[in-house]
Amino acid sequence: MNRMIKSLLTVAILLLVCTSCSSTSDSGTSEAGSTTLLLSAAASLSEVMDQVIASFHKEHSNIKIEVNYASSGTLQRQIEQGAPADLFISAGEKQMTSLVDQGLVTQVVPLLSNELVVVGGSTLQLTTDTLEQLLQETNPSFIAIGEPDTVPAGQYARQALDSQQLWSVWKEDVVFGKDVRQVLAYVEQGNADLGFVYKTDAMSSNQVNIIHTVDEALYDPIIYPLAVVSTTKAPEAAQLFYDYLQQEQAIAIYKQYGFTVAQ
Incomplete structure (x- = not known):
């Protein structure tokens, strides 16, 4: 009988310890x-x-x-x-x-x-006044933007290009990123000539240059x-x-x- 009582007490103590240590x-x-x-x-x-x-x-x-x-x-x-x-x-x-x-x-x-900017590789030294001038002077093979349906930076980029009647001209040269950081990486790695990113993203990288600041009147406020x-x-x-x-x-x-x- 003493052995049984002792065992029950041991089990009770263990249960109390486990309960006090539990968390979600x-x-x-x-x-x-x-x-x-x-x-x-x-x-x-x-x-x-x-x-x-x-x-x-x-x-x-x-x-x-x-x-x-x-x-x-x-x-x-x-x-x-x-x-x-x-x-x-x-x-x-x-x-x-x-x-x-x-x-x-x-x-x-x-x-x-935030602000929307266009970046190019670190060796590209260029500043332009308009998106049309930018695209004419760089003649990019690939332009990176975020997927407009899910990435706000891509939505703003598409708005800016549409507002200047440039989307229909350049859409075949667009590559889409799953987020704005992937767009930045495309340009950093040379997989895209230009990329539409936020100013803060461009500032975080020493592998790209800001070559154009997009007119804020061309897209919704960020x-x-x-x-x-x-x-x-x-x-x-x-x-x-x-x-x-x-x-x-x-x-x-x-x-x-x-x-x-x-x-």
Whole structure:
């Protein structure tokens, strides 16, 4: 009888220990009282957001931020399909508006803005006043842009080319990238002569030159909206990071990387 009681007590103690150590691996929870948030962010934000997150972590070491970088359209579809995410930053308003209409995000606010430029290889030294002049003088074999349906930078590039009646002339020479960073890589690696990217992407590379700044009147304003995903499992932590992304510490980092604060 004593042996049986002893065994039952041992099992009970083990169960208590296991229960106290258990945790979930879902977005929004972690061990030892800390919290993990998942941020879905446009690929063009990769460098600057890594720095903002490092700055945030210095003040809030108990909140870990994991990031899923991809094209805005890809991230939109992931959220629509129920993939875990706590916050979303798109490189275009179209993707965010679709999620708002479905009730999948809340607290949408314009966060950043950017410019559209055309880059060429680092040996190409040229500046032009118009897109038509640019294409005439370079006569490119391949022009890289993001896939317009899923990549906002590609959408803006197509708008600019269409507005100058140049899309129909050059569309056979266009190669599409899955996100703006792939477009940049095409030019860096010599797989495309020209690429339409954001100014901040061009600034991040020493392998390309900006050879044309696209007239902002030719495309929709480039706005990066920020939102909280409605299904977040850690609303308080998400709100804390959401607020931090709009504070002076973060704004200073955005400006270092060439972004401007959206008005």
